[in-house]
Amino acid sequence: NAGVTQTPKFRVLKTGQSMTLLCAQDMNHEYMYWYRQDPGMGLRLIHYSVGEGTTAKGEVPDGYNVSRLKKQNFLLGLESAAPSQTSVYFCASSYYTGGGQPQHFGDGTRLSIL
Amino acid sequence: DAKTTQPNSMESNEEEPVHLPCNHSTISGTDYIHWYRQLPSQGPEYVIHGLTSNVNNRMASLAIAEDRKSSTLILHRATLRDAAVYYCIRNNFNKFYFGSGTKLNVKP
Numbered sequence: 666n667a668g669v670t671q672t673p674k675f676r677v678l679k680t681g682q683s684m685t686l687l688c689a690q691d692m693n694h695e696y697m698y699w700y701r702q703d704p705g706m707g708l709r710l711i712h713y714s715v716g717e718g719t720t721a722k723g724e725v726p727d728g729y730n731v732s733r734l735k736k737q738n739f740l741l742g743l744e745s746a747a748p749s750q751t752s753v754y755f756c757a758s759s760y761y762t763g764g765g766q767p768q769h770f771g772d773g774t775r776l777s778i779l
Numbered sequence: 780d781a782k783t784t785q786p787n788s789m790e791s792n793e794e795e796p797v798h799l800p801c802n803h804s805t806i807s808g809t810d811y812i813h814w815y816r817q818l819p820s821q822g823p824e825y826v827i828h829g830l831t832s833n834v835n836n837r838m839a840s841l842a843i844a845e846d847r848k849s850s851t852l853i854l855h856r857a858t859l860r861d862a863a864v865y866y867c868i869r870n871n872f873n874k875f876y877f878g879s880g881t882k883l884n885v886k887p
Binding site for chain 2: 669698700705706707708709710713723724755757765767768769770771772773
């Protein structure tokens, strides 16, 4: 049972380039999330999805787009990368409930924008 | 503000109990309190959660104040593997609000 898998694990981009981060979960979870974590700080929610075909904005959505075409996958896109988007990105998933379910996290993608 | 307030760091001796405090004075009636921990270069790991009553599991205990404005994570016997950043989180309809967490140092 792999849980939550993020690819790639590391990436270096130049300013203005685009890329897509992939998150896959094998737990049949309805909810999926993308967070970013900057040095010495807690995680901040970028976007989330409450089911296949649906997405919603979180705390820091600007500069990112997401898609949930399949229940098990949640993609995070950077259309034109900026140095301020240098961060560690975490994906998470959970069952559909009103707040009492834990989130399961991947090991993160370390992204550097030069 | 939906975030919680925790001390930046705490220190404990190995095999002694550790009490990690968290303040969430603006919590609403439907918010759960979750605790996660994060080891270096890893994603957060679920520890425990609760709504109103105290909770126990194999990893820790969670004590929630009667007015729900604060809570305490209790590690009964700290080990070196418990050294991590511990996050106290308000969970509102599956949206988590992370603070900066408490860095726990465990001394042998």
